[in-house]
Amino acid sequence: MTMNSVVETDSAEVFVEEMEKLQEALPRRIDANPENVEKGLAKLVLTLVELIRKLLEKQAMRRVEAGSLSDDQIERVGQTLMKLENKMKELKQIFGLKDEELNLNLGPLGDLM
Amino acid sequence: MIYIYGIIDSNGQIDESVYGLEGSNVYNIPYCDIGAVVSEVNQPIRRVTESVVLEHEAVAEKLMENFTVLPVRLLTVLDKRENVLSMMDDYYGDFKDNMDRLRGKVEFGVKVIWPADKVKSRIINAYRTRNQNVHVSDDSVERKFIRDKLKEHKIDKAFKEKADRCINAIDIFLGKFAEAKKLETLRTENLLLSAVYLVRKDNQNNFKEAFEHIRTARDDLKYLFSGPWPPYHFVIVPRKSQPSGDSGHTVTADKVILQPTPMGADKA
Amino acid sequence: MDSVITKSKNVTLLEILDRVLDKGVVISGDIVISVADVDLIYLGLKVLLSSVETMERLRDGPLVGPMQEST
Numbered sequence: 001m002t003m004n005s006v007v008e009t010d011s012a013e014v015f016v017e018e019m020e021k022l023q024e025a026l027p028r029r030i031d032a033n034p035e036n037v038e039k040g041l042a043k044l045v046l047t048l049v050e051l052i053r054k055l056l057e058k059q060a061m062r063r064v065e066a067g068s069l070s071d072d073q074i075e076r077v078g079q080t081l082m083k084l085e086n087k088m089k090e091l092k093q094i095f096g097l098k099d100e101e102l103n104l105n106l107g108p109l110g111d112l113m
Numbered sequence: 114m115i116y117i118y119g120i121i122d123s124n125g126q127i128d129e130s131v132y133g134l135e136g137s138n139v140y141n142i143p144y145c146d147i148g149a150v151v152s153e154v155n156q157p158i159r160r161v162t163e164s165v166v167l168e169h170e171a172v173a174e175k176l177m178e179n180f181t182v183l184p185v186r187l188l189t190v191l192d193k194r195e196n197v198l199s200m201m202d203d204y205y206g207d208f209k210d211n212m213d214r215l216r217g218k219v220e221f222g223v224k225v226i227w228p229a230d231k232v233k234s235r236i237i238n239a240y241r242t243r244n245q246n247v248h249v250s251d252d253s254v255e256r257k258f259i260r261d262k263l264k265e266h267k268i269d270k271a272f273k274e275k276a277d278r279c280i281n282a283i284d285i286f287l288g289k290f291a292e293a294k295k296l297e298t299l300r301t302e303n304l305l306l307s308a309v310y311l312v313r314k315d316n317q318n319n320f321k322e323a324f325e326h327i328r329t330a331r332d333d334l335k336y337l338f339s340g341p342w343p344p345y346h347f348v349i350v351p352r353k354s355q356p357s358g359d360s361g362h363t364v365t366a367d368k369v370i371l372q373p374t375p376m377g378a379d380k381a
Numbered sequence: 382m383d384s385v386i387t388k389s390k391n392v393t394l395l396e397i398l399d400r401v402l403d404k405g406v407v408i409s410g411d412i413v414i415s416v417a418d419v420d421l422i423y424l425g426l427k428v429l430l431s432s433v434e435t436m437e438r439l440r441d442g443p444l445v446g447p448m449q450e451s452t
Binding site: 161169342346352 | 404
């Protein structure tokens with residue numbers, strides 16, 4: 001049975017490489033056995049916390065860029081964001097989670113972050 | 114058991130011999146003015162292998178030649194003919210709507226890879242040039258943190274804007290010959306564009322020509338062009354919450370998990 | 382020479398998988414036997430489909446199952 005569609009490219013390897021990266025970003029199903037349940041939950045919770053943290057950072061940057069924060073406010077925002085970032089680094093370390101693991105694939109909506 | 118390949122806008126027999134999975138004979142189960150193209154399999158296919166994928170796709174493409182086909186997802190197996198008919202009954206309206214919308218149209222895929230690192234370097238250099246005179250020595254830790262974050266943010270923003278402009282330049286050409294399209298930007302940093310276009314069969318050549326024009330215009334981008342495909346990305350079928358009819362016997366479908374074979378068997 | 386052919390084939394397979402795994406007509410409900418309301422996760426060229434029970438069995442066996450959580 002022959003197929004009619006063609007796939008034309010002059011850089012097959014490069015495309016294979018990129019398309020395979022897409023799969024690595026997808027969450028694997030987590031076994032629901034005791035040792036893994038904890039890690040699975042931590043991953044989920046931290047993914048959401050990370051999302052909020054990144055949104056806060058982004059929002060702060062927009063305001064700094066727009067010049068709508070006073071010097072004092074900038075200092076305080078900086079302090080808060082620093083603390084949040086360090087706390088997240090700590091938590092990631094405690095649970096042995098890497099940045100790439102804290103993402104969720106929402107199917108047709110793409111990745112959470 | 115009945116394996117479904119696609120829904121076509123015909124209730125007649127399929128003229129020539131078409132073979133599907135396990136070398137089975139592919140035929141049409143009519144329902145009103147449409148039909149479900151199927152073949153019989155001995156057990157529910159659970160392994161997704163290369164041959165299953167290619168055989169499935171080959172049938173869908175054969176159908177594309179002579180009919181309007183709504184390709185069905187891989188591994189859709191129903192128990193008996195009655196189940197197929199009751200499914201057709203459930204989905205008839207949706208299928209008809211899709212047929213009308215997709216008649217005489219095919220799908221093309223276009224993917225573009227760009228040198229993300231080079232783009233970023235250029236942006237970073239431009240940023241440095243613009244911000245040479247910023248006084249940094251007496252900043253607090255917090256201010257420095259904000260400054261670094263802001264730099265990151267600006268670079269990221271510029272990167273995304275460049276991507277959008279690049280994609281727009283491409284889409285302006287291709288979109289002209291498409292009835293519909295779906296564009297995904299930066300699925301990975303290097304995969305600038307992942308797009309599908311719905312093109313009328315009689316416009317195929319114009320579309321291909323437009324692509325050739327773009328391909329030769331820039332040599333720093335890498336392109337992938339695929340098609341014509343049955344319109345997988347343009348089928349709209351809402352999920353039904355109710356199971357339809359009486360299936361005769363309850364079959365609990367297993368939770369299905371797709372796994373890559375580990376590269377080395379000793380990966381643990 | 383061989384690797385060029387393989388890679389081209391891979392790209393074709395990836396393009397097809399991108400479509401057949403979760404696009405097109407998705408029929409859901411109890412009547413579907415192999416696949417029922419499942420979130421098929423596209424995970425690569427060499428894909429192995431197994432039920433949860435099969436996976437449990439594989440994990441206990443001498444063969445390395447596809448999903449090994451590090452313990």
